[in-house]
Amino acid sequence: QLQLVESGGGLVQPGGSLRLSCAASGFSLDYYAIGWFRQAPGEEREAVSCISRSGGSTNYADSMKGRFTISRDNAKNTIYLQMDSLKPEDTAIYYCAARLSSCSDYIAGYPYWGQGTQVTVTS
Numbered sequence: 001q002l003q004l005v006e007s008g009g010g011l012v013q014p015g016g017s018l019r020l021s022c023a024a025s026g027f028s029l030d031y032y033a034i035g036w037f038r039q040a041p042g043e044e045r046e047a048v049s050c051i052s053r054s055g056g057s058t059n060y061a062d063s064m065k066g067r068f069t070i071s072r073d074n075a076k077n078t079i080y081l082q083m084d085s086l087k088p089e090d091t092a093i094y095y096c097a098a099r100l101s102s103c104s105d106y107i108a109g110y111p112y113w114g115q116g117t118q119v120t121v122t123s
Contacts, residue, residue: 003026006117011122020036024078035104036048036049049081069081086121090119095113
């Protein structure tokens with residue numbers, strides 16, 4: 001079976017940092033673009049970041065630019081999202097997703113999704 005599992009979420013103070021991981025099992029991520037998305041309570045899911053199959057191309061939502069960094073380690077079949085200078089508005093469930101194509105912020109274009117990991121930024 002194909003599976004994506006997020007980890008690394010938790011409770012952090014404003015200005016703090018977290019590193020999220022997305023580990024794949026049952027298939028190799030070598031040929032997949034990987035996107036990170038988030039969803040706050042009562043709000044629509046939104047795109048956060050995406051990394052290309054090779055890792056040579058990345059993109060970020062405007063509110064995350066300069067604070068978040070996406071990376072991948074294909075040898076470990078794992079994708080990371082380093083989050084620095086966290087703000088209360090970053091509080092959400094964070095999901096990783098995979099697709100056999102280039103990066104996209106179109107949610108329906110990603111057939112594989114993890115279960116999400118909770119990130120809470122508060123004093």
